Amino acid sequence: MTVKPAQKKAVGENDNGGSSRGMMRRVNTLSLNPTAISARLTAQSIAIWQLVVKPVVTSTNDIVRDYDAKGEGHGVAVMAEEQTRGRGRRGRIWHSPAGANLYCSSGWHFSGPVEALSGLSLAVGAMVAEAAMEVCGADLQLKWPNDLYAGDQKVGGVLIEMLGARDNAQSAVIGIGLNVSMSADDGAPIDRPWTDLATASGQNIDRNELASAVLNQLAEGLVQIDQQGCVPWLNLWRQRDYLKGRSIVIDGSPPVAGIAAGVSDSGALLIETESGRQEVSGGEASVLEMGALR
Ligand code: BTN
Numbered sequence: 510m511t512v513k514p515a516q517k518k519a520v521g522e523n524d525n526g527g528s529s530r531g532m533m534r535r536v537n538t539l540s541l542n543p544t545a546i547s548a549r550l551t552a553q554s555i556a557i558w559q560l561v562v563k564p565v566v567t568s569t570n571d572i573v574r575d576y577d578a579k580g581e582g583h584g585v586a587v588m589a590e591e592q593t594r595g596r597g598r599r600g601r602i603w604h605s606p607a608g609a610n611l612y613c614s615s616g617w618h619f620s621g622p623v624e625a626l627s628g629l630s631l632a633v634g635a636m637v638a639e640a641a642m643e644v645c646g647a648d649l650q651l652k653w654p655n656d657l658y659a660g661d662q663k664v665g666g667v668l669i670e671m672l673g674a675r676d677n678a679q680s681a682v683i684g685i686g687l688n689v690s691m692s693a694d695d696g697a698p699i700d701r702p703w704t705d706l707a708t709a710s711g712q713n714i715d716r717n718e719l720a721s722a723v724l725n726q727l728a729e730g731l732v733q734i735d736q737q738g739c740v741p742w743l744n745l746w747r748q749r750d751y752l753k754g755r756s757i758v759i760d761g762s763p764p765v766a767g768i769a770a771g772v773s774d775s776g777a778l779l780i781e782t783e784s785g786r787q788e789v790s791g792g793e794a795s796v797l798e799m800g801a802l803r
Pocket residue numbers: 524567568569570592594595596597598599601603611612613614655656665666667668684685686687
């Protein structure tokens with residue numbers, strides 16, 4: 510379903526997070542409804558987004574790619590009730606059961622050079638955390654590079670796919686997955702500690718309200734990034750840094766171990782190691798606790 514609000518536009522392992530919960534109840538959430546989402550959009554959002562809501566897709570990122578291939582990528586926002594091939598970072602599956610969560614991808618053409626976008630996934634994580642906290646009141650943190658956490662459990666993630674440069678613009682697909690209200694059965698395939706916003710906040714969440722808040726925050730934030738770069742958002746990210754001060758290890762050969770010391774202005778993770786401070790721009794960070802990895 511496509512809505513053009515007002516004037517313009519009404520494999521591998523699983524990465525949603527692994528369940529430590531056996532008693533999670535599924536709270537039925539209202540269906541995603543383009544009219545309800547559009548009703549809460551700001552004027553800025555209405556001017557920017559062409560909202561597309563689908564029942565089932567392979568991946569919302571795929572649909573944005575299709576729009577981009579037709580020259581309609583900038584400003585399209587695709588949401589789906591279910592994804593049959595949802596994907597996460599590093600080739601993982603993003604577990605995407607029907608009617609339980611938010612799966613949202615947006616197309617954006619950034620005006621600056623690609624180097625200015627190295628902090629983009631962190632910046633988007635900060636925007637999504639702001640939006641989700643505003644709607645549900647839960648205290649969320651950000652785990653480098655692009656995970657949203659509630660307590661020690663993953664509640665969401667960001668997957669950015671860069672499509673290359675065209676007409677002096679960098680074309681990007683910004684994919685966002687938020688666990689909203691997922692039953693233990695639906696989450697059973699996930700092999701890492703996970704939670705959802707309903708559990709984290711103790712409230713039923715209206716996914717349409719959440720969708721509008723995410724789109725409003727993205728509209729404001731992506732325009733700001735075009736004008737000022739990612740650093741203002743990285744500053745917000747730093748206030749919600751889950752890893753800072755923890756003993757961590759980054760996978761890789763060789764692995765890098767040390768104390769997490771924040772992020773650079775390009776979004777790289779800073780680590781105090783035995784041989785001094787290192788910057789890591791890719792990989793997976795695990796927390797070392799009492800000698801065990803988390
Ligand atoms: C991660 O934490 O690994 C990133 C997960 C991103 C999942 C979202 S859901 C909407 C969009 N479509 C996808 O297939 N992936 C992203």
